[in-house]
Amino acid sequence: xNDMTPTREQRTAALEGMGCKRKRVEDIRFTQGKGNYVDDxxxxxxxxxxxxxxxxxxxRVKAIKTEEALKVPGVLAVITAETLKTVNLAWMPTLAGxxxxxxxxxxxxxxxxxxxxxxxxxxxxxxDGINKVEVEYEPLPPLVDPFKAMDHNAPVLREDLAGKTTxxxxxxxxxxxxxxxxxxxxxxxxxxxxxxxxxxxxxxxxHRTHPSPLExxxxxxxxxxxxxxxxxxxxxQAPHVIRTVVSLIAKLPEQKIHVIAPDIGGGFGxxxxxxxxxxxxxxxxxxxxxxxxxxxxxxxNLTATSFARDYHMTTEIAATKEGKVTGLRVHVxxxxxxxxxxxxxxxxxxxxxxxxTGSYDFPTAHLTVDGVYTNKAPGGVAYxxxxxxxxAAYCIERAMDILAQKLGMDPxxxxxxxxxxxxxxxxxxxxGWEYDSGDYHTAMRKMMETTDYAALRKxxxxxxxxxxxxxxxxxxxxxxxxxTEIVGAGPSKNCxxxxxxxxxxxxxxxxxxxxxxxxxxxxxxxQGHETTWAQIIATEIGxxxxxIMVEEGNTDTAPYGLGxxxxxxxxxxxxxxxxxxxxIKAKAQMIAAYKLEVHExxxxxxxxxxxxxxxxxxxxxMKDICWAAYNSVPPGMEPGLEAVSYYDPPNMTYPFxxxxxxxxxxxxxxxxxxxxxxxxxxxxxxxxPMIIEGQVHGGLTEAFAIxxxxxxxxxxxxxxxxxxxxxxxxxxxxxxxxxxTDFTVTPSPHHPIGAKGVGESPNVGGxxxxxxxxNDAFSFLGSTHIQMPHDFWRNWKAAKTLGAVA
Amino acid sequence: MAKTHVTMKVNGAEVExxxxxxxxxxxxxxxxxxxxxxxxxCETTHCGACTVDLDGMSVKSCxxxxxxxxxxxxxxxxxxxxxxxxxxxxxxxxxxxxxLQCGFCTPGMIMRAHRLLQENPSPSEQDIRMGMSGNxxxxxxxxxxxxxxxxxxxxxxxxxxxxxxE
Numbered sequence: 001x002n003d004m005t006p007t008r009e010q011r012t013a014a015l016e017g018m019g020c021k022r023k024r025v026e027d028i029r030f031t032q033g034k035g036n037y038v039d040d041x042x043x044x045x046x047x048x049x050x051x052x053x054x055x056x057x058x059x060r061v062k063a064i065k066t067e068e069a070l071k072v073p074g075v076l077a078v079i080t081a082e083t084l085k086t087v088n089l090a091w092m093p094t095l096a097g098x099x100x101x102x103x104x105x106x107x108x109x110x111x112x113x114x115x116x117x118x119x120x121x122x123x124x125x126x127x128d129g130i131n132k133v134e135v136e137y138e139p140l141p142p143l144v145d146p147f148k149a150m151d152h153n154a155p156v157l158r159e160d161l162a163g164k165t166t167x168x169x170x171x172x173x174x175x176x177x178x179x180x181x182x183x184x185x186x187x188x189x190x191x192x193x194x195x196x197x198x199x200x201x202x203x204x205x206x207h208r209t210h211p212s213p214l215e216x217x218x219x220x221x222x223x224x225x226x227x228x229x230x231x232x233x234x235x236x237q238a239p240h241v242i243r244t245v246v247s248l249i250a251k252l253p254e255q256k257i258h259v260i261a262p263d264i265g266g267g268f269g270x271x272x273x274x275x276x277x278x279x280x281x282x283x284x285x286x287x288x289x290x291x292x293x294x295x296x297x298x299x300x301n302l303t304a305t306s307f308a309r310d311y312h313m314t315t316e317i318a319a320t321k322e323g324k325v326t327g328l329r330v331h332v333x334x335x336x337x338x339x340x341x342x343x344x345x346x347x348x349x350x351x352x353x354x355x356x357t358g359s360y361d362f363p364t365a366h367l368t369v370d371g372v373y374t375n376k377a378p379g380g381v382a383y384x385x386x387x388x389x390x391x392a393a394y395c396i397e398r399a400m401d402i403l404a405q406k407l408g409m410d411p412x413x414x415x416x417x418x419x420x421x422x423x424x425x426x427x428x429x430x431x432g433w434e435y436d437s438g439d440y441h442t443a444m445r446k447m448m449e450t451t452d453y454a455a456l457r458k459x460x461x462x463x464x465x466x467x468x469x470x471x472x473x474x475x476x477x478x479x480x481x482x483x484t485e486i487v488g489a490g491p492s493k494n495c496x497x498x499x500x501x502x503x504x505x506x507x508x509x510x511x512x513x514x515x516x517x518x519x520x521x522x523x524x525x526x527q528g529h530e531t532t533w534a535q536i537i538a539t540e541i542g543x544x545x546x547x548i549m550v551e552e553g554n555t556d557t558a559p560y561g562l563g564x565x566x567x568x569x570x571x572x573x574x575x576x577x578x579x580x581x582x583x584i585k586a587k588a589q590m591i592a593a594y595k596l597e598v599h600e601x602x603x604x605x606x607x608x609x610x611x612x613x614x615x616x617x618x619x620x621x622m623k624d625i626c627w628a629a630y631n632s633v634p635p636g637m638e639p640g641l642e643a644v645s646y647y648d649p650p651n652m653t654y655p656f657x658x659x660x661x662x663x664x665x666x667x668x669x670x671x672x673x674x675x676x677x678x679x680x681x682x683x684x685x686x687x688x689p690m691i692i693e694g695q696v697h698g699g700l701t702e703a704f705a706i707x708x709x710x711x712x713x714x715x716x717x718x719x720x721x722x723x724x725x726x727x728x729x730x731x732x733x734x735x736x737x738x739x740x741t742d743f744t745v746t747p748s749p750h751h752p753i754g755a756k757g758v759g760e761s762p763n764v765g766g767x768x769x770x771x772x773x774x775n776d777a778f779s780f781l782g783s784t785h786i787q788m789p790h791d792f793w794r795n796w797k798a799a800k801t802l803g804a805v806a
Numbered sequence: 807m808a809k810t811h812v813t814m815k816v817n818g819a820e821v822e823x824x825x826x827x828x829x830x831x832x833x834x835x836x837x838x839x840x841x842x843x844x845x846x847x848c849e850t851t852h853c854g855a856c857t858v859d860l861d862g863m864s865v866k867s868c869x870x871x872x873x874x875x876x877x878x879x880x881x882x883x884x885x886x887x888x889x890x891x892x893x894x895x896x897x898x899x900x901x902x903x904x905x906l907q908c909g910f911c912t913p914g915m916i917m918r919a920h921r922l923l924q925e926n927p928s929p930s931e932q933d934i935r936m937g938m939s940g941n942x943x944x945x946x947x948x949x950x951x952x953x954x955x956x957x958x959x960x961x962x963x964x965x966x967x968x969x970x971x972e
Contacts, residue, residue: 023904024901024904026909027900027901027906027909028893028901029909030906030909031893031900031901031909031912031916032883032886032887032893033842033843033844033882033883033913034843034884035843036842039846040836042837042840073807123833124826213944214847214855214908214910214911214942215845215847215910216847263908263909264908265909266944298847298848298850525908526945527907691904693904694904694945694947697948697950698907698944698947699947701946701947724848725850725852725853725942730944732938732939732940732948733934733935733936733941733948733951736948738949739947
């Protein structure tokens, strides 16, 4: 060795593998405006399609007159449900086992529902055409309040389901009922409540909101009549699933469908489902023989393509006087809108809401969810969370605070008293999950020490006293939140989408010069997969991350995968990447043994190559092994160095975290100020701390938006009143608080690299932290629960209701 | 619809085109000039993804008609790299400080930040947050965008970039 020989640290650093704050490879193109998003796709002769939409929430469609529209210069076609019926596509199946109108068939069921699709030479001409389509409506009584959906005299929304007493998830109790889903032991839970020394009961609502990524949903469909092939560029979080769905419903051979998800401008769950725009653009391309682009505008995005939440959760906890929880009972009324288009694994009509026991050792629990139809947009997507997990986390974290208030205990102390203990993992929850790993007490105590929680409580007590003395008009709230997520859907034993098990995949091909390409079934929408996936491979096989090109989003080249949502990419595809890399490494070891003339058991992997045990100078680098794979493999071995892995996870992963929000509220104006926000996340092994921190910042900002004002609200007649960024709260840099991040590391025992996923934790844990801060601030004035979102007006109203404002 | 002839200087090059009076500047830039770095996020002047620099002002090109920009000088994100093709201080700052994720708001952020630093070469965090408040981001939570702009300001001022305490 001489002075120029790199040290072990230098060799490790050169890989830019796991644990390193590698700068993102994506940023080179994005910072120069050279990304390639769907609306950037331009094809020769491309047409534009746009929708005529319903102004009514509920109405019969008596007639659609298209003659005048077809006279508009540039308009080539107007597609209606009647057109679609000729190809049997007037309705489409939803991921939740329901059916949904692609275009209004006889009636409309929500405002801005798609009624007709105008195809024109450019987007301006399409808009001219829309203005000339005449639709005759007969308004019907709208059903807006989900609590009235199952009244005996409630209007019939879904006439297509007349007489159907069974839906995709069992019996239907009423013409507007979709499903009832029950989990847990009712008798044991009822008994726990009968014996309980203390109980609480509260109806906790999680309002309707929307993921609203900055890029809306869009696609370009191009049908080649000669080859019979359909190519779709689209904003798809799950491109392979889209290919299969299109094949099944359009009856096209799957090998003749090419789905390409190019760069995606944010997803947050909005881009998982299949929307009428995709179907109409595809049909329009088949009809016209030309490529057709569909780009929704922001109002369409907010009002028609999906929503999130709208869960109304009647929550009860039974406990001892000392604050030990003994039972949990939750009934959810779930407003699904006009069609059940929830993007959940097929067997889970309420997603994984049965994670609602949270981080606590509930001996028994019982959960019932009733889904109902209303005259609102369909959807129910997982907006930056695993399926219905943020609803569950909000429910239990709010309820624990309410219990603490009733017991006169500190909310943090109550949580510490009821946490699942480290030695209880793997832990079997009362509602059926097996939590993989956790150390909740350490995380909570670290949060309390770092923020000096005790001092903050003291300050709050002083401020409350001062408020009562009339010395201040400001109140202070501490929002504690301790969440456990369930992500990484999921094991084939209980997770599928339309019958396809929710595995994920990776293919790695190493090239002779020590470089390679890796392809996955996932699709980044900003998570930075091109950067982090290469880091996993770099550490596993000892090739610098810079030498690995990551490609996602092309169904012709990538192995089949279920896509990116529900924080599943790292738990599932991340595992597939590690397993594919290990196959590469195993073959590389055989090649190295042959070249170094030793038995492969005599070799050990050492950062970036294989070394003969006990003979440090006998070493072969992975780079050299790559070359050898193409010219001198052992006799009988196939040349080349590539591998494919499909990973069916044995279990979900369970990230967790401890958050604290410190908030001051002026009672006379309702204006709040987030003084401090601390977020400790445990996502197991950390692949790229820079990206994790970025994910946490972003998720917290979305949580802040949701908790403090972001809402899709309807008036009594079913008009959306928050249909643009003027009314739908999107925090700017000015409102957004400063974020403090921290972490502990409790690896997942069943994941090849111990990683759990993080992208959604901050949204799941953040919403209860903000809401608990507001509720904690007002609690000393006599309130138990104030519904979200906590905007200035509602805060002022709460202060007034509680008598703090004259 | 009758078309109007417009000429502009975009990223240093003279360009011209025929547009309808109602054609939005962003569509002229994206469709006629094929400069697709400028994005459309809301069509209502809220999100700022379409921000360009027009005659020394930050302008949201989704609510300006192309005919209004006739005779003007425009810079888009495609005109921001250094003359040798390397990343400018701002572009580098966004990358180094992880100031972007999906990249959709980034061109507008960079264009607005570019003008902000012309107006105020040494902005405080408060100045940045106020000056950038017309640009929305759904991914980053803004904190790293603030750091990216501070990084660029330091580099342009030839002073050492000091990260604000967490």
